[in-house]
Amino acid sequence: MYKESRENLEAMGMNISDAFFSYDISHVALLQGVRVLLDSITEEGLVLRAGGFLPEAIVKSVAEVGATEYDKKHSYLQQQNHFYENEHVCVWLTHIVIEVQKLVQTKDGRLFLTNRAKEYLGLGIHQQYIILLELMFTLNLSSFDLQQEAIFINNMSAVVLQLLRDENRGFRPTKKYAKLLAKKYTTLEYDIEALAFPELGEGGKFDAFVAIIKLRLFERFFLPLGLIEMQVSGDRFKPDQFSKSSLLERLLPHSNQSDEEGILKSCLDFLG
Numbered sequence: 001m002y003k004e005s006r007e008n009l010e011a012m013g014m015n016i017s018d019a020f021f022s023y024d025i026s027h028v029a030l031l032q033g034v035r036v037l038l039d040s041i042t043e044e045g046l047v048l049r050a051g052g053f054l055p056e057a058i059v060k061s062v063a064e065v066g067a068t069e070y071d072k073k074h075s076y077l078q079q080q081n082h083f084y085e086n087e088h089v090c091v092w093l094t095h096i097v098i099e100v101q102k103l104v105q106t107k108d109g110r111l112f113l114t115n116r117a118k119e120y121l122g123l124g125i126h127q128q129y130i131i132l133l134e135l136m137f138t139l140n141l142s143s144f145d146l147q148q149e150a151i152f153i154n155n156m157s158a159v160v161l162q163l164l165r166d167e168n169r170g171f172r173p174t175k176k177y178a179k180l181l182a183k184k185y186t187t188l189e190y191d192i193e194a195l196a197f198p199e200l201g202e203g204g205k206f207d208a209f210v211a212i213i214k215l216r217l218f219e220r221f222f223l224p225l226g227l228i229e230m231q232v233s234g235d236r237f238k239p240d241q242f243s244k245s246s247l248l249e250r251l252l253p254h255s256n257q258s259d260e261e262g263i264l265k266s267c268l269d270f271l272g
Helices: 002-011 018-022 029-039 056-066 070-074 089-100 115-121 125-137 153-157 157-167 172-186 188-193 204-224 247-251 258-269
Strands: 104-107 110-113 228-229 241-244
Touching: 002 125, 018 157, 018 172, 018 247, 029 056, 029 089, 029 115, 056 089, 070 228, 089 188, 153 157, 153 204, 157 172, 157 204, 157 247, 172 188, 172 204, 188 204
Parallel strands: none
Antiparallel strands: 104 110, 228 241
16 A cells, blocks of 8 residues: 555655655644544444434544644634534545545445555554555545636646745745746646636636635645645735645655656646
8 A cells, every 4th residue: 555655656756755754743634633533433333424424523533633724714623512524624534535545434324444444554654644645646626615626736736745845934825836836837827727717806817726726735735734834814814824844845855947847747647
């Protein structure tokens, strides 16, 4: 499982640095959420609520360890008396991840661990992280928002991550990163132009593109994996800002100018 995930990442032009394997990643939200959810499933299985949703006690446990700064901003965990999976996107994401990774199976209204889950739980924490990272590159992230699928945004995820890795640390709004991306890859403007929104507002298609990558890549992909840090704006008229994390600095080696097009091509070739 781990070997396959590592090889798939390398096929995308993403070579993992040796420094990553000595870095403390125990704080990573998605990693912790998956662990808590899998640990809650006994040999008798976990009884699901109607519709296949997780029971409230499990939702609360997963949300407490798996919530990112974005999730904390948009939820009221401390004030809640009831905990529903569809009200906590971090829990929903965790549930989907273990299903897509085939770590669980549902039978007669109960969730059971698979042999694959037992293999996963027997791995080291860094190996588990690599498996989750590779999965997130292939997950349909449009499931978590109301925007169009815009598959090219998923396909650009490794390129955006490398862009973040090669920038100096410092909190910036998503729009600034999007402008850097558009400047480096001029063909991106054609993909943005192809976006179709019923209501674009004053900002037009580029601002719509920025909104999608902020939600789909920064908040629902990079943040749960600890690849970026989020600075929540206290002013509703000012955007939240993001910076690469120290984890990302240790995960991926710096690219150089000659590598950039290769990373883009490898990523697009692999993801199709």
